[in-house]
Each structure stands twice: as structure tokens, then as C-alpha cells.
Amino acid sequence: MDGFISDKKQQILIAASRLFRDKGYSATSMRDLARAVNLQASSLYNHIASKEEILQEICLANARRFHEGMEQAKALNNHSPSERLEFLMRLHIRMATQDITSVTSFNDEWRHLSEPHLSQFLDMRRQYESFIRHILREGIEQGTFRNMDESLLLYTLLSSIRWLYDWFEDGKRLSAQDLESQLIPLLMGGIRV
Amino acid sequence: MDGFISDKKQQILIAASRLFRDKGYSATSMRDLARAVNLQASSLYNHIASKEEILQEICLANARRFHEGMEQAKALNNHSPSERLEFLMRLHIRMATQDITSVTSFNDEWRHLSEPHLSQFLDMRRQYESFIRHILREGIEQGTFRNMDESLLLYTLLSSIRWLYDWFEDGKRLSAQDLESQLIPLLMGGIRV
DNA sequence: GTCTATATAAGGATAGAC
DNA sequence: GTCTATCCTTATATAGAC
Numbered sequence: 207m208d209g210f211i212s213d214k215k216q217q218i219l220i221a222a223s224r225l226f227r228d229k230g231y232s233a234t235s236m237r238d239l240a241r242a243v244n245l246q247a248s249s250l251y252n253h254i255a256s257k258e259e260i261l262q263e264i265c266l267a268n269a270r271r272f273h274e275g276m277e278q279a280k281a282l283n284n285h286s287p288s289e290r291l292e293f294l295m296r297l298h299i300r301m302a303t304q305d306i307t308s309v310t311s312f313n314d315e316w317r318h319l320s321e322p323h324l325s326q327f328l329d330m331r332r333q334y335e336s337f338i339r340h341i342l343r344e345g346i347e348q349g350t351f352r353n354m355d356e357s358l359l360l361y362t363l364l365s366s367i368r369w370l371y372d373w374f375e376d377g378k379r380l381s382a383q384d385l386e387s388q389l390i391p392l393l394m395g396g397i398r399v
Numbered sequence: 400m401d402g403f404i405s406d407k408k409q410q411i412l413i414a415a416s417r418l419f420r421d422k423g424y425s426a427t428s429m430r431d432l433a434r435a436v437n438l439q440a441s442s443l444y445n446h447i448a449s450k451e452e453i454l455q456e457i458c459l460a461n462a463r464r465f466h467e468g469m470e471q472a473k474a475l476n477n478h479s480p481s482e483r484l485e486f487l488m489r490l491h492i493r494m495a496t497q498d499i500t501s502v503t504s505f506n507d508e509w510r511h512l513s514e515p516h517l518s519q520f521l522d523m524r525r526q527y528e529s530f531i532r533h534i535l536r537e538g539i540e541q542g543t544f545r546n547m548d549e550s551l552l553l554y555t556l557l558s559s560i561r562w563l564y565d566w567f568e569d570g571k572r573l574s575a576q577d578l579e580s581q582l583i584p585l586l587m588g589g590i591r592v
Numbered sequence: 593g594t595c596t597a598t599a600t601a602a603g604g605a606t607a608g609a610c
Numbered sequence: 611g612t613c614t615a616t617c618c619t620t621a622t623a624t625a626g627a628c
Binding site: 229230231232233314317318352354355357358359361362363364365366367368369370373379380384385388389391392393394395396397 | 422423424425426507510511545547548550551552554555556557558559560561562563566572573577578581582584585586587588589590
Binding site for chain 4: 235236237247248251256257
């Protein structure tokens with residue numbers, strides 16, 4: 207099934223993402239993880255240095271994905287705030303539907319990172335958020351977005367699709383495409399004046 | 400400061416709620432909790448039977464609060480779906496602003512309950528959700544709500560205010576009243592056609 | 593690269609003195 | 611009701627054989 211993932215480390219990261227999503231980072235033991243990839247716990251250490259390194263790699267990989275999305279959105283600077291925001295929302299929805307488990311660890315388990323990784327992570331997140339904030343502010347000032355507290359709008363928006371990570375299974379009830387085409391009007395409908 | 404909370408058990412539950420929110424249930428040790436209430440770990444067991452019992456009580460207490468809200472909303476059956484939904488959303492927002500830590504444990508840590516408590520919890524949640532589903536379906540059929548997948552609408556709605564539990568501090572940036580009066584139009588604006 | 597064996601620390605929980 | 615001491619289990623991680 208995943209024959210093309212020949213690298214054992216990649217298998218471990220994928221299994222860890224699922225376990226971290228289902229049980230949480232702290233409640234997932236190295237023995238749990240080892241069982242999931244058919245190894246003894248000690249054998250994991252041939253591929254990774256520590257349990258936390260796994261979390262670091264998952265968080266970093268996803269931070270990069272969001273960062274790339276931000277760079278793409280920056281290229282749209284001739285478009286309206288509304289169009290740029292919609293682009294980012296679609297990006298978030300697609301990330302949720304394409305790589306659910308990994309994004310969930312990223313969303314929920316980053317707090318278990320130790321320093322300096324925790325600070326680095328929070329810095330990247332702040333950067334990303336302030337990029338969205340900028341779009342929101344522009345839209346509010348232009349009068350195309352509802353006039354309200356910027357943070358309130360930002361976090362409500364980001365939070366509103368977080369459930370996807372726990373819930374969505376492509377094609378089970380809804381295709382990823384249907385999901386996107388129903389969700390975007392709901393989100394944007396509340397924001398646009 | 401909390402002199403009127405004379406009961407040690409109540410102190411323990413409050414401290415546990417905060418720790419579970421900040422570090423998660425699994426990453427919170429009984430020794431952490433003991434330190435937070437100025438006791439030795441063993442002394443906790445004079446007030447509670449086990450670590451999980453604490454989680455059970457927190458989850459149950461909050462399930463009850465939401466259940467009560469549901470009962471109040473049922474009394475509004477002569478009102479429109481829109482009014483009933485708005486009532487429930489205001490309830491959720493108020494719960495977030497009034498007792499943040501406890502609701503957060505309830506939201507995020509229930510999965511660490513063991514059976515039969517886990518099943519009981521999920522049953523109660525299903526009941527609550529199906530009550531909201533009913534309102535949503537009615538609104539969609541009447542044409543007052545956006546015509547879309549019911550679950551999609553339900554979870555987006557519930558999820559959209561979950562960030563409050565991590566973020567909101569009354570009066571820090573916004574009063575609870577301002578929060579509510581800005582958030583409700585945003586949420587309802589997306590839903591109403 | 594995987595195994596068995598094990599070091600070392602931390603976890604939840606109990607016993608018994610006060 | 612709180613303490614000290616401790617039991618027992620589980621955790622992360624390492625050592626060394628194959």
C-alpha cells in the first residue's frame with residue numbers, strides 16, 4: 207500500500223503522526239510507536255534520536271507547508287483582501303484534507319516541544335498569523351470585511367476549520383471538493399459585510 | 400483570594416483543570432498537581448480516588464452545564480431556528496468566558512477517559528450535538544440557513560469558538576460583553592442566507 | 593539495522609506514623 | 611488530613627550481541 211515509502215524513518219513519522227493525533231504526544235509511548243511499525247522500541251533509535259525529535263520534525267514540516275502557502279499568497283498582492291483571504295482559507299482546507307494526521311499533531315501537540323524549538327515554533331506561527339492579520343486589517347479598513355476586533359476575526363477563522371483534522375475522511379460523507387465549495391461561502395459569508 | 404473555596408477537593412479540581420489545559424492530562428503528574436495545591440502527592444488521595452476520577456468529575460460537571468443549556472433552549476421551541484441557535488451560541492461563548500480552564504479540559508482531554516466513562520461521555524455529546532443538528536436542519540429546510548451539509552455546519556460552528564478557551568482573558572483586550580456582541584454577528588452572518 | 597537486556601528516571605498509588 | 615517511605619509499573623534511552 208505504501209510500498210513507495212521505502213524509508214523507515216518516514217514510516218515512523220507517519221505512524222507517530224497518527225498516534226499523536228489519536229492519543230496525544232504524552233500518552234504515546236515509544237513502545238506504542240514501535241508496535242505500529244513492527245519494531246522493538248530500541249530499534250526506533252536507529253532512525254530517530256529521541257521521541258521529541260519526531261515531534262520536532264512533524265511540526266517543522268507542517269510549519270514549512272504553511273509558510274509556502276503564505277509565500278504563494280504574497281504573490282497575489284494585486285488581488286483584493288477578500289480574494290487573498292479566500293486563497294488562504296482554501297489552502298487550510300486542502301491541507302486538512304490531504305494530510306490530516308500530521309497537521310493535527312502540528313496543531314495540538316507543539317506545546318510539548320522543549321526550548322529552543324518551542325520558541326522557534328511560536329515565532330513562525332506569529333509570523334504566519336501576522337500575515338493574515340495584515341490582510342484582515344486591510345479588508346476591515348476598506349470596508350469589505352466586517353468591522354470587528356482583528357484577533358477575534360483571525361482566531362475564529364483559523365479555529366473554525368480545526369475540527370476537520372479530527373473528523374474529515376475524504377469521500378466518506380463528502381468529497382474534498384464538495385467540502386471546500388460548501389465551507390468557503392460559509393466562512394467568507396460571515397466576514398464580508 | 401479564593402478564601403471562600405473552603406473545600407480542598409474543589410481546589411484540587413480547579414488546579415487540575417488549569418494544569419490539564421496547559422500541559423494536557425497525560426503530561427500532568429500527580430506530583431505537579433500536588434505542588435499546585437501545596438500538598439504531597441500522596442495527600443491528594445485523601446480527596447480523590449485516582450487521577451482519572453479528577454478528569455471524570457471535570458468532564459461530567461461541564462457536560463451537565465451544556466445539558467442545562469440545552470434544556471433552556473428547548474423551552475424556546477416557539478422561537479425561530481435562528482433565535483434558538485443564537486441562544487446556544489451565546490451560551491457557548493459565555494461558558495468560555497466564565498470558566499475557561501474547566502471547559503478546555505472537557506473539550507480536549509475527554510479522550511483519556513477509560514470505559515465506561517468514555518462511552519457515557521460520547522453518548523452525552525452525541526445527544527447534545529443531535530439537538531443542535533435538529534435546529535440546523537429546521538433552519539435549512541425553512542430556507543433561513545445556508546443550504547449545506549448539516550455536519551459541516553455543526554462542527555464549523557462548534558469549532559469556531561474553541562480558540563476562546565485558550566486565548567480569552569476577560570477584559571484584557573475585550574470585555575466578555577464586547578466579545579459576544581462581535582462574535583455572534585460573525586457566526587450568524589455566515590449561516591443565515 | 594534489529595534484537596535482548598538493562599540502566600535510569602518518573603509515573604500512579606498505598607501503608608502506616610503522627 | 612498530611613506526612614515520609616516505598617511499591618510497582620511504565621517510561622525514555624543506551625549497550626552490546628548478532
